[in-house]
Amino acid sequence: MTLVAVTEERGITTLALNSPATRNALSAALVTELSDALTACGKDPAVRAVVLGHTGGTFSAGADLKAPPSPYAFVDLLRQVVELPKPVVGHVTGHVRAGGLGLLGACDIVLAGETADFALTEVRIGVAPAVISLTLLPKLEPRAAARHYLTGERFGVPEAVAMGLVTDGDQALPGILDALRAASPQGLREAKRLVTARVLETFERDAEDLVQRSATLFASPEAREGMTAFLERRDPAWRL
Template sequence: MSVLLDTAGGVATITLDSPHNRNALSRQLMTELSAHLAAAGRDPAVRAVLLRSSGRVFCSGADLGEARQAMTSEAPRALVALQRQIATLPRPVVVELAGPVRAGGLGLVGAADVVIAAASVTFALTEVRLGLAPSAISLSLLEKLTPRAAADVFLSGRTFDAAEAAAIGLVTRAVPDDELPAAVAATLAEMVQGSRQGLAETKRLLTAALVDRIDRDGDAAAERSAELFATPEAQRAMQAFLTRAKPPG
């Protein structure tokens, strides 16, 4: 199992648990995550969903090993579908970030309703350095970031911290590392007091623009992502990354 599900006190806790590849978005992880989200959405006892990770890394992005072997639109389409599933789930989704997030993993962050990050967490959209573009995850990120902020972090590929992520709208707030569990628990304690209908309908209001963007642009974004992964430049860069060599200029 790459993803775990536990339900207690009105909260479905979904834990990314694939430490061997730093919770990369493999086919298995995305399939299991989707199944657990669906189960949480159906459970009448659940008022909110907590998405978190085990290990040191929340999500390292695309599984580059799989991407090099299967150059189809299957993985990008699955990532687009996950963003839509999070956005349309009739329960608020809270993300707890205790470790770094890279590239495609930011799509899960962008689609969530509330994101609380430890101050030490770092972020980076590294696609531009691999001959790629954040096509699939732009669907949710462009709904959260200002155009200037998006241009900065998309084009530079630089690493930025949780305080900046909060300032540009990527996360809800950053808290000291030792306060993260309490901050997440307090947020969830408030949410579970909502009625199922109230939570679902309020979330529908909040995510309408994101869902419209995904429905309008999702197919094209997934196709473009697959096309870029298949290019010789991206293939060379991914191979260099996987072998820890310097990528081509």
């Protein structure tokens, strides 16, 4: 089974994360397949824009703890979304956790159905949202970012819109796609360069530090306990 389902309609290519059995966890294989699909979209002059969606009830549960990508591969994927010379529209109708929020942060526009919900759950397994800060912190309202980085609480679409993670409800999707179809390829490419410039500055400045920080955290005893507890469906040792 392909891990990224590809469909096309009138210049819009939809890439749907397609591993519902793992809640679309970001495995090394899924990251590679998504990167390859994005590369193909970037080179195809018939593609005006890309929709990044999902099958099943979860957009992404975050990193696959059993078969994770390297931090560098995930950074490369995030940067690829940001640098793609076509607009990328995230479309979420289910749950988004941890690294999945980083993917949404890399998208140019994010639309969410009313049943979508979100959580930055890294602190609950002994790590932190290090690498995904590259795409999230330049876009999120600082007080909201602090709350959700520190608590791991679940939040819904209205709060996601207010904090800058989500652009609008998914009822806006048809109109946005028609607007992108009406825009010139050159205009879209150059407009995207303007709105992503500051995010790319963050990659240049912080990517290596955040990759090293993430690797150190994941190798720590606390993280091993947190991930083991998660996989065993029990509370970690530090739970009060």
